[in-house]
Amino acid sequence: MRKKDLKRPALTERLYYKEPGLLEFEARIIESGRQGDHYFSVLDRSAFYPTSGGQLHDTGHLGDVKVVEVVETDSGDVRHITLSPVAHAGSAVSGRVDRARRQRHRRQHTAQHILSAVFAKLHDLDTQSVHLGEEYGAIEFNATALTPEQVEAAEQSANSKVLDALPIEILFVESEEVSQLPLRRPTSRTGTLRIIRIVDCDYVACGGTHCSNTAEVGPIKITAVEKARGRILIKFLSGRQALEDYAVRFTATDSMSRSLTCAVEDLPEKIEKMAGDIRRLKKQVYEARKHLLPARASELATFVHHRDKADYVAVLVKDVDPVLASKLAGMVADLIEGFAVLLIEERLVLGVCEKTDLHAGNMARALAQAKDLKGGGNSRQAQLGGADCKKLEEYVEAILDSL
Ligand SMILES: [Zn+2]
Incomplete structure (x- = not known):
């Protein structure tokens, strides 16, 4: 299999490179077969994003068959993994990418670019690694500590970029010319590079799927600052996930505020006082x-x-x-x-x-x-x-x- 792959260049034209909003497409199957308990299909063109660069794969359908995973082979092919066979090589097939999942990934990935850019600009921090998961996104920075004020400033700046509705462009630039661009992260790749530009915010080489405008990202909320391998890791939510999280937190704090008869902003002080009272009472009961x-x-x-x-x-x-x-x-x-x-x-x-x-x-x-x-x-x-x-x-x- 591997030998066969190495005989030819990558065959799949990646439609999401130029059109990250494209969800439906027509293609031809150029290779198909079994992969473990599942089946795979390689197409001549595909809008499906394979897991790579910290971003998770798309799901969707090829014909009526559900695509459960999309992977990238060593030779650069995009393999669509399905529970049953799609069709023989040579057949035409219609592809349909799951919209909600793609939109979530686009928002989360764009939020990561915005956050990486503002942390670089405000605090001179480089992004070391990125994790864009089902539950939350995470960025690892070359820092050993971050103050709450630094985190708040970055979050505010990121949300300002969202409110400014900045256009996001996909540029294809030859590697020799890339030095003329103010890239946030240097790249050693050669040939034609795909550059994601957020106007007045960021330039970076990236192969993922992004929004076409920062306003599409929706709210960005940093939910945790943790230490990992001696570096700082921030976790964040964006778009619908941030709104859902806000709804959960609103319901909880609203209910607490009514039962403790105090304003939401006074809850921490009130709860701290109650915890102190409980400690004192426990001691009295013990005595x-x-x-x-x-x-x-x-x-x-x-x-x-x-x-x-x-x-x-x-x-x-x-x-x-x-x-x-x-x-x-x-x-x-x-x-x-x-x-x-x-x-x-x-x-x-x-x-x-x-x-x-x-x-x-x-x-x-x-x-x-x-x-x-x-x-x-x-x-x-x-x-x-x-x-x-x-x-x-x-x-x-x-x-x-x-x-
Ligand atoms: Zn990206």
Whole structure:
């Protein structure tokens, strides 16, 4: 297959090079066959964009057959991948590119050019890599840090370019003449280069699909600034994706603003205050429970069982702070001079009186082995997870058997 490809130059005329808005076209199949579980067709001309340069492929139809993926071969052919065969080589076929997906890619790719251009102009940053995905677009810059003010300035400038409705041109320039153009990114390619010019904004060599005017991009919103491999990565939304994100955020903040009876802009301060109140209240509840611990221990100690091997208390308890549970088990054990087993949700908490020769850690080990639980502890206290609240009696019998 590869040898055959190398015998001839790339055959597919890429219609999107000159007409990125073209969605329907007529073509002839020049090669077809199987590719793994799927089928492929190479056409003499195609408006389908193959995955390359950080931009995802188009989808659509060839005849009635759905195109699920479009890839570029080493020899430069565009392979349309389908779930069933389209037609034999030599047949004529109609192609139809999925409009919504193409439009999304055009907007997102153009938004990336605008953002790359304004970050270069305002902050002198070079675009290192680009990811244009289903969920969001991302640009990696040669920076180790970006301030919120820098990000906001770039976003505002990018949206101004959108509002200015700047024309976007596709130029075909010979590589010898390209040095006369103020390219944002130098290129080592030779021959005829495809240059994307955003008037008063950007010049760059690129083979992707773009809008014909910056206004078509719609709103641009930077949604995250992250560090990746020591560099800064910004994530952004554009067009419908930005509007959908705005709608989700509007609904959420509007609902919060009504339930907390404050303006949207006051929400962060209000929520921070509420979080502080919750922390204080939790501490107060903890202190109150700690204060009540001796009374609770005395109450639980009344459930003592007497056995030859040891006296014990085994109870299901609720409303006990996890940090205080061990302390409570220890206090109960001391009061009855035996051991206490508290079952709190799925956790067994063991406490042992130091006046006895019992060992909580050994009890936990025996119980873990007999009842397939996980945990451990020291001589005075131990904890086990994964307990069943209906098996408390079984657990106690297993402890008594191990003594
Ligand atoms: Zn591009």
